[in-house]
Every structure is written in structure tokens, then in C-alpha cells.
Amino acid sequence: MPALGFMQDMFTVDERAKRVHIPIYRYGDVNFETSVICYTSDDTALVTDDFTERPLSEESRVTFSAGERVSLGTY
Numbered sequence: 001m002p003a004l005g006f007m008q009d010m011f012t013v014d015e016r017a018k019r020v021h022i023p024i025y026r027y028g029d030v031n032f033e034t035s036v037i038c039y040t041s042d043d044t045a046l047v048t049d050d051f052t053e054r055p056l057s058e059e060s061r062v063t064f065s066a067g068e069r070v071s072l073g074t075y
Helices: none
Strands: 003-005 024-027 034-037 061-064
Touching: none
Parallel strands: none
Antiparallel strands: 003 024, 034 061
16 A cells, blocks of 8 residues: 655745755655645645645546656646
């Protein structure tokens, strides 16, 4: 069974940056397609005040093709 994750537990983002690049890594068996919903939630930063929400829904799904080990998209 593959596992998906980040290389770090925490990321600091410059608020002047309009986007953040956080690769998602895939470990284990990569012989089939898999996906994960990657969404945001507020904590010290607030949705709409500090960032644009990535909702917990299908529109936030990141799909890995068979053989793909890292998603390099900007979210």
C-alpha cells in the first residue's frame, strides 16, 4: 500500500507570496494510480484574510499516475 506525505511537518510561507510550492511525495508501491485530497484549514492564518481556501472536496484532489513518485504542482 502506498503512502503519501510531505518532506517536512511544517512550512513557513511569506505572506507576500501569491502561491506556495509544497511537493507531495509517494512512497511504497507505485505500480498503480492513487490520489489524495489536499486541502487547507486555518490556524494562525485565516481563510480569506490570509489565504485562499483549498476546500475538502473533489476539486482539491491530487492524482498520481502509475509510476509517479512526486506531485510538483503549485497549490
